[in-house]
Amino acid sequence: MRVLPPVAITAIVLIAGFALSALQFPNIASTRVVADLLTDNAFLGIVATGMTFVIISGGIDLSVGSVIGFTTVFVALAIERWGVPPWLAFAVVLALCAAFGAAMGAVIHVFDLPPFIVTLAGMFLARGASFLLSTESTPITAPIYAAVSDFAIRLPGGGRLTAIALVMLAVVIAGALLLHLTRFGANVYALGGSRTTTALMGIPVGIVTVQIYMLSSVLSGLAGIVFSFYTAAGYSLSAVGVELDTIAAVVIGGTLLTGGQGSVIGTFLGVLIQGLIQTYINFDGTLSSWWTKIATGILLFVFIALQQGMVAIARRSPTSKAGAKS
Amino acid sequence: MPRLSYRGLAQIVALIAVLAIDRIVSPQFFDLRLQDGRLFGSLIDVLNRGAPVALLSLGMVLVIATRGIDLSVGAVMAIAGAIAASLADGHGLWLVLSAALGAGLVCGLWNGFLVAVLGMQPIIATLILMVAGRGIAQLITEGRIVTFTSPDLTWLGNGSVLGLPVPVVIVGGMLIVTGAVVRGSALGLLVEATGGNARASALAGIGTRATILAVYAWCGLCAALAGVIAAADIMGADANNAGLWLELDAILAVVIGGTSLFGGRFSLALAVIGALIIQAMNTGILLSGYPPEFNLLVKAVVVLAVLLLQSPRLTGFFRAAAQLRRAKA
Numbered sequence: 001m002r003v004l005p006p007v008a009i010t011a012i013v014l015i016a017g018f019a020l021s022a023l024q025f026p027n028i029a030s031t032r033v034v035a036d037l038l039t040d041n042a043f044l045g046i047v048a049t050g051m052t053f054v055i056i057s058g059g060i061d062l063s064v065g066s067v068i069g070f071t072t073v074f075v076a077l078a079i080e081r082w083g084v085p086p087w088l089a090f091a092v093v094l095a096l097c098a099a100f101g102a103a104m105g106a107v108i109h110v111f112d113l114p115p116f117i118v119t120l121a122g123m124f125l126a127r128g129a130s131f132l133l134s135t136e137s138t139p140i141t142a143p144i145y146a147a148v149s150d151f152a153i154r155l156p157g158g159g160r161l162t163a164i165a166l167v168m169l170a171v172v173i174a175g176a177l178l179l180h181l182t183r184f185g186a187n188v189y190a191l192g193g194s195r196t197t198t199a200l201m202g203i204p205v206g207i208v209t210v211q212i213y214m215l216s217s218v219l220s221g222l223a224g225i226v227f228s229f230y231t232a233a234g235y236s237l238s239a240v241g242v243e244l245d246t247i248a249a250v251v252i253g254g255t256l257l258t259g260g261q262g263s264v265i266g267t268f269l270g271v272l273i274q275g276l277i278q279t280y281i282n283f284d285g286t287l288s289s290w291w292t293k294i295a296t297g298i299l300l301f302v303f304i305a306l307q308q309g310m311v312a313i314a315r316r317s318p319t320s321k322a323g324a325k326s
Numbered sequence: 327m328p329r330l331s332y333r334g335l336a337q338i339v340a341l342i343a344v345l346a347i348d349r350i351v352s353p354q355f356f357d358l359r360l361q362d363g364r365l366f367g368s369l370i371d372v373l374n375r376g377a378p379v380a381l382l383s384l385g386m387v388l389v390i391a392t393r394g395i396d397l398s399v400g401a402v403m404a405i406a407g408a409i410a411a412s413l414a415d416g417h418g419l420w421l422v423l424s425a426a427l428g429a430g431l432v433c434g435l436w437n438g439f440l441v442a443v444l445g446m447q448p449i450i451a452t453l454i455l456m457v458a459g460r461g462i463a464q465l466i467t468e469g470r471i472v473t474f475t476s477p478d479l480t481w482l483g484n485g486s487v488l489g490l491p492v493p494v495v496i497v498g499g500m501l502i503v504t505g506a507v508v509r510g511s512a513l514g515l516l517v518e519a520t521g522g523n524a525r526a527s528a529l530a531g532i533g534t535r536a537t538i539l540a541v542y543a544w545c546g547l548c549a550a551l552a553g554v555i556a557a558a559d560i561m562g563a564d565a566n567n568a569g570l571w572l573e574l575d576a577i578l579a580v581v582i583g584g585t586s587l588f589g590g591r592f593s594l595a596l597a598v599i600g601a602l603i604i605q606a607m608n609t610g611i612l613l614s615g616y617p618p619e620f621n622l623l624v625k626a627v628v629v630l631a632v633l634l635l636q637s638p639r640l641t642g643f644f645r646a647a648a649q650l651r652r653a654k655a
Contacts, residue, residue, distance in 0.1 A: 113633055117577075121633070124574075128621070128625075131619030135619060257447060257450045297455070297459075300454045300457060
């Protein structure tokens with residue numbers, strides 16, 4: 001018995017939320033607001049794409065926020081203080097992130113440790129490393145930053161689709177293709193379904209695990225670069241707590257936290273829902289920012305409870321006894 | 327099987343080692359002096375500053391022993407602190423305390439309900455309150471930092487009993503109460519059984535749901551107490567920063583205390599010692615003049631080291647190596 005797929009529910013929530021907001025504040029339904037929504041949440045969309053892979057594989061990555069913070073500091077110092085050309089700085093930092101993610105994935109696989117606690121150590125490590133680099137906010141004045149922030153595709157109605165929003169959309173599309181059309185993507189789903197079965201099928205579980213965490217860390221690095229474009233600065237305290245927003249976006253997007261089910265498109269919609277809540281609160285003016293957290297918490301609860309119900313239904317139906325989860 | 331007599335030796339040695347390093351870093355580390363009927367000194371400071379994390383770890387250790395985890399303790403601290411600070415001026419201490427602790431209990435019961443009744447994964451279930459809780463705390467303080475002057479509540483953070491700071495006495499008291507309840511009855515056994523194998527325990531007639539509900543409720547209560555102490559200490563509540571990241575310290579303290587994240591056997595006293603080790607490291611880094619940011623790196627290394635020691639794969643490897651050596655000999 002197929003009920004509505006989770007992504008459809010997410011889409012309905014987003015559309016209904018947008019419609020209700022637009023009814024109350026007609027200005028929300030403009031290309032300007034929608035384009036800003038994409039720009040403001042560009043970094044979140046990029047990290048959340050990586051997190052989707054991790055969560056579908058049955059893991060979790062708590063280090064993403066710290067990796068973003070580290071990246072912004074590293075890029076800012078490399079460009080401003082060490083005189084490294086920006087493109088080289090980006091390449092170096094992405095390579096560092098890849099190595100970092102690969103190390104976490106290797107520790108998780110080789111020592112058979114819970115991803116939660118390994119990436120927690122990674123979170124401390126990355127944040128600590130960025131503090132060691134610099135505790136001050138370093139402004140970035142390189143010409144490329146000005147050039148990129150000036151670049152935008154003008155939409156009818158005054159909206160500006162900025163470069164970082166385009167990067168996010170590209171990552172989301174590439175992520176969706178990678179997850180749904182490649183062998184790697186199939187392996188990720190298999191790993192989330194059951195690790196033992198996956199290993200028995202002859203899939204190199206270790207390599208896939210390393211690749212998944214590498215992907216997540218590289219995308220966090222990319223999100224960090226985008227974040228540095230967004231704020232034109234590098235600061236070791238930037239993106240504190242982003243891991244929570246990211247996990248929330250993935251869950252609201254219909255990805256099963258126990259792994260094995262989910263989609264990048266759903267995550268993208270989840271990011272947009274969070275952005276919409278923020279935009280609504282900004283438009284309202286009387287609601288304070290903490291309502292964002294409460295609303296996100298409530299949405300999280302609703303979606304997780306929904307998933308729980310669907311899993312229970314799936315378990316009860318005689319055709320699918322695949323529930324290997326304890 | 328681990329021999330019980332050696333249990334805790336590693337933690338105590340580690341604590342002594344960290345304290346010894348602190349002594350090298352700061353020669354007057356062990357100096358104690360009595361002033362106005364209260365002991366002062368770095369050692370007392372470690373106990374005093376470590377009190378909130380020690381309280382959190384008392385609740386957390388039970389949750390982890392049932393194979394769960396509670397990410398929301400930092401947010402619960404913020405909520406309890408916000409309630410205590412908002413009520414402190416104009417209400418009696420008992421009302422303030424029962425409101426704050428009651429809120430913590432409700433938060434814990436909510437987490438327990440999600441885990442035990444709805445069957446959610448503990449990380450996910452408590453993540454909800456971790457996200458929303460700080461928002462709720464800000465709702466209570468209306469986004470401001472609420473300060474108070476009530477001497478009763480301040481005493482909880484800054485007063486002293488028999489020369490010891492009140493937070494230290496509270497931690498000692500809670501350790502004794504928790505220990506008496508858990509080890510004096512079959513409760514501790516039920517908790518360990520639930521963590522070891524929830525299904526088998528349920529089949530053996532253990533009320534696993536009630537057990538899980540109880541440990542999360544207790545964890546919420548401990549977190550609320552920690553929140554009240556933290557608020558009393560600074561005579562105010564900052565919903566944004568109170569208890570921020572302390573859930574991680576509490577989990578770390580429990581793990582250092584030798585309780586496995588995979589549930590089962592646990593030790594309350596060792597979890598508190600774990601909290602003291604963390605605080606002794608923090609204090610040592612502060613005294614040594616290194617930037618406090620250095621803390622995070624040290625903590626990361628400690629987490630990794632402890633994890634590797636706990637890793638089933640690594641202990642299996644060592645055991646196999648030992649067997650090989652014995653076979654050769």
